[in-house]
Amino acid sequence: MNPPEYFNKIYNRECRIIDEKLSGLLAAREPSSLYGPASYILDLSGKRLRPFLVLLAAKAAGAKYKEAYNAALAVEMLHSFTLVHDDIMDNADLRRGELTLHKKYDLSTAILSGDVLLAIAYEYLLKDAKKNAKEVIAEFTRGLIEVCEGQGLDKEFETRKKVSLQEYLLMITKKTAVLVETCCAIGALLAGADKKTVTGLRNFGLNIGIAFQIQDDLLDITGNEKEFGKKIGGDLIEGKKTFLLLTALRNARGQNLASIKRVINERGIPETEVLLYKQIFEDTGAIEEAKQTIKIFSDKALKSLRAFPDSQDKEIFFWLSDLLIKRAY
Amino acid sequence: MNPPEYFNKIYNRECRIIDEKLSGLLAAREPSSLYGPASYILDLSGKRLRPFLVLLAAKAAGAKYKEAYNAALAVEMLHSFTLVHDDIMDNADLRRGELTLHKKYDLSTAILSGDVLLAIAYEYLLKDAKKNAKEVIAEFTRGLIEVCEGQGLDKEFETRKKVSLQEYLLMITKKTAVLVETCCAIGALLAGADKKTVTGLRNFGLNIGIAFQIQDDLLDITGNEKEFGKKIGGDLIEGKKTFLLLTALRNARGQNLASIKRVINERGIPETEVLLYKQIFEDTGAIEEAKQTIKIFSDKALKSLRAFPDSQDKEIFFWLSDLLIKRAY
Numbered sequence: 148m149n150p151p152e153y154f155n156k157i158y159n160r161e162c163r164i165i166d167e168k169l170s171g172l173l174a175a176r177e178p179s180s181l182y183g184p185a186s187y188i189l190d191l192s193g194k195r196l197r198p199f200l201v202l203l204a205a206k207a208a209g210a211k212y213k214e215a216y217n218a219a220l221a222v223e224m225l226h227s228f229t230l231v232h233d234d235i236m237d238n239a240d241l242r243r244g245e246l247t248l249h250k251k252y253d254l255s256t257a258i259l260s261g262d263v264l265l266a267i268a269y270e271y272l273l274k275d276a277k278k279n280a281k282e283v284i285a286e287f288t289r290g291l292i293e294v295c296e297g298q299g300l301d302k303e304f305e306t307r308k309k310v311s312l313q314e315y316l317l318m319i320t321k322k323t324a325v326l327v328e329t330c331c332a333i334g335a336l337l338a339g340a341d342k343k344t345v346t347g348l349r350n351f352g353l354n355i356g357i358a359f360q361i362q363d364d365l366l367d368i369t370g371n372e373k374e375f376g377k378k379i380g381g382d383l384i385e386g387k388k389t390f391l392l393l394t395a396l397r398n399a400r401g402q403n404l405a406s407i408k409r410v411i412n413e414r415g416i417p418e419t420e421v422l423l424y425k426q427i428f429e430d431t432g433a434i435e436e437a438k439q440t441i442k443i444f445s446d447k448a449l450k451s452l453r454a455f456p457d458s459q460d461k462e463i464f465f466w467l468s469d470l471l472i473k474r475a476y
Numbered sequence: 477m478n479p480p481e482y483f484n485k486i487y488n489r490e491c492r493i494i495d496e497k498l499s500g501l502l503a504a505r506e507p508s509s510l511y512g513p514a515s516y517i518l519d520l521s522g523k524r525l526r527p528f529l530v531l532l533a534a535k536a537a538g539a540k541y542k543e544a545y546n547a548a549l550a551v552e553m554l555h556s557f558t559l560v561h562d563d564i565m566d567n568a569d570l571r572r573g574e575l576t577l578h579k580k581y582d583l584s585t586a587i588l589s590g591d592v593l594l595a596i597a598y599e600y601l602l603k604d605a606k607k608n609a610k611e612v613i614a615e616f617t618r619g620l621i622e623v624c625e626g627q628g629l630d631k632e633f634e635t636r637k638k639v640s641l642q643e644y645l646l647m648i649t650k651k652t653a654v655l656v657e658t659c660c661a662i663g664a665l666l667a668g669a670d671k672k673t674v675t676g677l678r679n680f681g682l683n684i685g686i687a688f689q690i691q692d693d694l695l696d697i698t699g700n701e702k703e704f705g706k707k708i709g710g711d712l713i714e715g716k717k718t719f720l721l722l723t724a725l726r727n728a729r730g731q732n733l734a735s736i737k738r739v740i741n742e743r744g745i746p747e748t749e750v751l752l753y754k755q756i757f758e759d760t761g762a763i764e765e766a767k768q769t770i771k772i773f774s775d776k777a778l779k780s781l782r783a784f785p786d787s788q789d790k791e792i793f794f795w796l797s798d799l800l801i802k803r804a805y
Contacts, residue, residue: 181628232591236584255565255631258587262561263624265594269617273610280610281602288598295592299510302584 154466161202161212162195168220173267184252185260188227191243196471197330198223203467204334204348207460215337217274221287222330224268229294229326231261236302265291275337283336290329297322304388308411312393316357319390324356343454350451351464358444359471364389365437368425380421386414390440394433403427445472483795490531490541491524497549502596513581514589517556520572525800526659527552532796533663533677536789544666546603550616551659553597558623558655560590565631594620604666612665619658626651633717637740641722645686648719653685672783679780680793687773688800693718694766697754709750715743719769723762732756774801 169189173182198219205215233239234247235257241247249257269284276283300318304310331352335345367382368391382389388411396407406427410416416424428434445468455461498518502511527548534544562568563576564586570576578586598613605612629647633639660681664674696711697720711718717740725736735756739745745753757763774797784790 176625178625178628178632180632181625232587235587258561258564259624259628259631262590262594263621263628265591266617266620266624269598269613270621273614273617276610280613281605284598284609284613285602288595288602291595292592292599295588295595296505296507296510299507299588299592302588303507303509 150462151466154463157463158199158467161199164216165195165198165219165223166192168216169223172220181256181259181263184248184256185264187251188231188242188248188260188264189224191245193223193226193243195223196467197226197326200327200330200352200467201334201337203460203463204331204352205338206334207348207455207458207464208335208338208340208344210334210338215275215334217271218276218283218333218337221268221272221275222326222333224264224271225287225291225294226326228261228265228268229298231257231264233298236298272333277337279336279339283333286329286332286336290326293321293325297325310388310393312390312397315388315390315393319360320353320357323360324353327356327359328353347451347454351448354444354448354451355468355471358441358448361390361437361441361444362472364391365434365441367391368421368428369434380418380424383410383421383424384415384418386410386416390437391428391433394436395428395431398431398433398436399427403431407431441472479791480795483792486792487528487796490528493545494524494527494548494552495521497545498552501549510585510588510592513577513585514593516580517560517571517577517589517593518553520574522552522555522572524552525796526555526655529656529659529681529796530663530666532789532792533660533681534667535663536677536784536787536793537664537667537669537673539663539667544604544663546600547605547612547662547666550597550601550604551655551662553593553600554616554620554623555655557590557594557597558627560586560593562627565627601662606666608665608668612662615658615661615665619655622650622654626654639717639722641719641726644717644719644722648689649682649686652689653682656685656688657682676780676783680777683773683777683780684797684800687770687777690719690766690770690773691801693720694763694770696720697750697757698763709747709753712739712750712753713744713747715739715745719766720757720762723765724757724760727760727762727765728756732760736760770801 170186172189173186176182201215201219201222202212205218206212230242231248234242235249235254239247240250245251247257248260252260269287272283272287273280297318297320300314301322304314304318328349329352331348332345335348340348364382367377367389368380370377370379378384383392392407392410395403396411399407406424410424449465449468452461452464499515501518502515505511530544530548530551531541534547535541559571560577563571564578564583568576569579574580576586577589581589598616601612601616602609626647626649629643630651633643633647657678658681660677661674664677669677693711696706696718697709699706699708707713712721721736721739724732725740728736735753739753778794778797781790781793
């Protein structure tokens with residue numbers, strides 16, 4: 148078996164284990180009027196990348212997968228908590244092709260299900276945290292706080308006319324990348340890794356998280372609709388201030404500048420204009436800059452693993468980065 | 477100064493300290509679009525009973541107040557988180573005489589402010605948790621989970637036709653009493669107390685919490701509107717399944733039974749009928765049973781401190797119990 152096939156096999160195996168553990172996790176708890184809905188969101192099959200990263204980081208830092216499963220479940224529950232509450236705030240109807248929790252049940256149930264998922268995340272994290280429990284919990288809590296701040300910024304940016312590229316990068320760092328960073332750091336901490344190892348894995352997570360989010364913005368306009376799983380140009384239609392839009396805004400002159408400003412002022416465009424804006428993103432260099440920026444952060448992520456000895460545990464991070472980012476540049 | 481005056485002075489002094497700490501707690505954090513609203517709820521002057529109990533328990537178990545302030549702030553933040561989210565679920569307009577957070581701002585801001593308050597509660601708890609951080613965090617997390625379950629039961633009971641008195645007691649235990657228990661247990665744990673001391677203080681909190689909630693139900697109908705600060709009979713008007721209603725339902729026969737069933741089936745009564753129902757609560761013995769039950773739990777609370785040596789640290793718990801419960805029987 149060549150390495151990609153082998154790593155893919157590991158990923159699929161661990162995903163299955165995580166899925167199984169998640170599916171039984173809340174079964175015995177009462178009241179079912181609360182835990183039924185909470186299970187609904189845990190059971191929606193996601194990519195389970197965050198829990199997988201906890202496992203990989205723990206392994207790379209010298210522990211075994213089985214020493215980090217509870218922590219892996221904890222970060223997936225934290226992630227699910229954010230999805231449930233974010234979906235309410237975004238008034239979203241669908242999540243992974245199924246009804247969002249507040250649409251399937253109701254607002255109160257969704258708020259409370261999110262809350263209890265977060266609470267049980269801490270319970271599970273504590274199961275794996277041994278000697279350095281305080282450090283592990285502090286890392287998780289810092290991640291949680293920044294995720295909330297990131298979501299706060301995201302909501303704030305929706306109604307603000309002016310958002311700088313720097314502010315945008317801060318927002319996606321907090322909203323998306325810090326949790327990826329937290330996954331890697333927690334895995335390393337559970338393994339009792341030294342500071343240098345923790346920092347290396349932490350920086351991998353942070354930078355790959357930023358690259359991943361910018362790629363997500365890019366794929367909104369350059370992606371293959373079928374493969375990407377979302378409507379092309381959705382961010383533009385909703386008037387979202389993405390990396391592409393903010394870069395185009397900074398670079399554009401004349402008619403292009405007026406067009407970009409219109410997206411912001413009118414908070415979106417008709418679907419028929421998506422291709423026109425794709426051209427503007429090309430002409431203003433926004434697409435090229437996005438590709439370059441993704442490459443800068445991906446390279447940074449991989450470089451932060453430089454000090455690690457060559458091994459399968461290291462290689463799998465390279466494989467995973469490729470899997471996450473390869474489509475963009 | 478006689479003991480009650482002296483204890484009152486301590487309470488007022490510590491409340492002031494807690495108020496001051498809460499008021500500056502989020503000031504330096506960004507974004508202000510998130511932390512401004514979160515501060516709004518922390519600044520609404522409450523009785524600060526939960527943080528005060530953390531301090532008292534820590535002191536009674538051998539620590540100093542100053543070793544438990546951050547944990548005290550943490551439980552008040554946890555409490556505030558529940559208020560903000562519960563107010564959304566109850567569609568409440570006012571909280572402590574001011575607009576609720578989701579009415580003053582909006583739904584998204586309220587959900588997210590609650591979330592971040594909970595997150596920062598953990599951050600503060602970690603500041604005081606030293607050697608036994610894992611135990612302290614586990615206690616706090618257990619309390620949080622049960623509060624969510626209690627709120628889940630409360631919402632479930634709203635639409636259920638049949639709720640037993642036992643189920644009601646489970647609900648108020650989880651929704652209200654467990655957090656009081658958690659405050660006492662955390663104070664004791666921070667002081668490094670032995671198991672017996674932790675259990676004694678824990679049981680004090682749990683039982684006084686149950687007594688307090690049943691008293692709250694009782695005062696809804698027997699209270700002095702001005703002193704109680706709420707409209708008399710509010711629970712009846714809203715059709716809430718309280719200790720009184722469920723006891724009357726169990727005891728009533730004939731016309732009285734039909735009247736009680738009407739509250740449940742029609743989910744409330746007109747304000748004009750409150751006095752009529754007060755009479756039914758008297759006639760069916762519900763008011764007397766409530767008083768007896770409050771006494772049973774209060775006595776249990778005080779008995780759980782029996783093994784403690786006589787001291788001011790012990791006496792202040794008796795004083796506080798009197799303050800919380802004296803109006804009921």
